[in-house]
Amino acid sequence: MPHILFVFLVICFTVLPVYSANEQKTVKAGFLFVGPINDYGWNCAQNEGRLFVEKKLAGKIQTVAVENVPESAEAERVMERMIAQGAKIIFATSFGYLEPVLKVARRHPDVKFMQLSRFDKRPNLRTYFYLHYQGSYLAGVVAGRMSKKNKIGFVAAHPVPPLLQSINAFALGVRSVNAKATVKVVWTNKWVDPAVEAEAAKGLIDNGIDVLAFDQSAPVTIVKTAESNKTYVIGCYTDDCQFAPNYWLTGVSFDWGPYYARICQSVLDGTWQEGTDVCDIKTGNVKLSSFGKAVPEPLRKEVAAAKEKIANGSLVVFAGPLKDREGRERLSAGAKPNIKWLAGMNFFVPGVEGTLPKN
Amino acid sequence: MDDLAFITAVAAGMVRSGTPVLLAAVGECLTERSGILNLGMEGIMLAGALTAVIVSYLTGNIFFAIIAALAIGALIGLLHAFLCLYFHVNQVATGIAVTILLSGITAFCGIDYVGKSIHSISAYKVPWLSELPFFGSVFFNQDILVYLSYAIVPLTYFLINGTRFGLSLKAVGEEPRAAAAAGVSVFRTRCIATALGAMLAALGGAYLSLVYAQGWTENITAGRGWIAVGLVMFASWNPWKAVLGAYLFGLAISLQLRLQAAGADVSPYLLGMAPYLLVILVLAVSKLRQKKIPAAGPTALSIPYLPQV
Known part of the structure; x- marks a missing residue:
């Protein structure tokens, strides 16, 4: 042996x-x-x-x-x-x-x-x-408009701040166009366990949702499960349109290339410095994936307009005053979120349903 | 969603989530009855899952995919049996080594198949039976592998308790020397039992990749092979009880996800623990009960058989 x-x-x-x-x-x-x-x-x-x-x-x-x-x-x-x-x-x-x-x-x-x-x-x-969540907000706008039953599902891996940012921003996007819609969250407690992810998606679909969003490491299983259950799906991280030709709406994906090229160029030029960068919708590093064929033209334009507003700063996703779903104020009027506030997020905004474990 | 619809959905999810564990557990029952402990089930499930994906991708044929998974399972089973029976190595160590080896190999060989679109298996309603109230939508609105599992359990039970081979199998598992004296080949019987058991585990793996994930992901089994090995003890080496255990495990998964979806206010950490807690609890309870009745485990389980000594 x-x-x-x-x-x-x-x-x-x-x-x-x-x-x-x-x-x-x-x-x-x-x-x-x-x-x-x-x-x-x-x-x-x-x-x-x-x-x-x-x-x-x-x-x-x-x-x-x-x-x-x-x-x-x-x-x-x-x-x-x-x-x-x-x-x-x-x-x-x-x-x-x-x-x-x-x-x-x-x-x-x-x-x-x-x-x-x-x-x-x-x-x-x-x-x-x-700032992945800026893309989640835009995806939420699509989901809110496309949901007929006003019930949207979200399969998420672990209740950690980056995922809470995505879920909350998504729900804010949904509510910005559809005040009656709710986002139901189911935690799988696994980054990767396709069988549990598929069952979680099935459970939400059985409960009557008609749009499914998620945040899991390997997206293929959920996208395919949504397609075979005739439920609209919002992807994450990459463009997985091919796995749900009929029910793909859009997704949040990344475009790291231009940023990495810029950094490498600065090394070549000798201008590289220590510091901090933020990659978001404005810099083009966070973006929406291609739209599925179910998304109508007016909605595509509406999302493009919202994207433009986020990029030029006139629309802030987490804008004060922001209350959590228990009614506690989390961001005072006029305040803008900084990285530290985002990294400590531990609440749900109104419109999100499901349990949030307390740490 | 009314109560009946909720219970039906939970039960249907239980059957789906339980089936991969069920297949592996029934396989392990068969193997252990012959006196071989196969801790390689997790690895064999992984190998079965990946093989099914590769063959389904290359040929586009589900039938070939399942056959290939079974063949790989048999091969690895024979490898484990050969190490145990020819070299008389420690069966615990070999089993764990098989799992570690296969999780590495499948991760490496599977790299090119992550995210590949494959022909997967979808549900098939059984005519008439699927129209039964409750039972119809729980048990007969599933896919062909689930129906196959309904046949496998009684067949395995019959193989162990109703055939000549089953008699030799149990004899070899209890008293290999006596069995050998009676003219039974310990080597051959144990090889067959281990190969059959591993085939069932590989089928369980194929179920995960073909039905659930509809593709390959590294470590797709996420510990289900180990659960299956644990369940065999709870089942006191009886395939019917193994089914019960596997469905309990499936029920815990299905119920916790649907309770969340239905809006129950319970910590998802607690709910996530439920399947594993349940297995531990059930193992403990069954152990307590066994104090009254003599342990039903095969006497020669995991003891190397050395005929010449």
């Missing part, structure tokens, strides 16, 4: 997919992905950003990518290897990479690091945040 395990381990470590092109006088950029790049979800979107950089800055930037990197000391090892291969900038595209990034950043002051969704300060560290 030990032999088999040994062979298995050898296979695991030698075939870890490391992509790198031929050696040239170019700057290398390393990318760490927390899951498989073809998950049709989060990592897929991140990898498309990397591919955009390769194409846009061909001959100037070379990328090295490793997928399925755990958020542990393993990430440190992967980054050290990238640096040994000559990487000058490293993109850590998941929440939990910050601790290993800080350790490696201390050892390599000449290498630049980009950390997603976390705050920290170091001369060679830049952090970037994404």
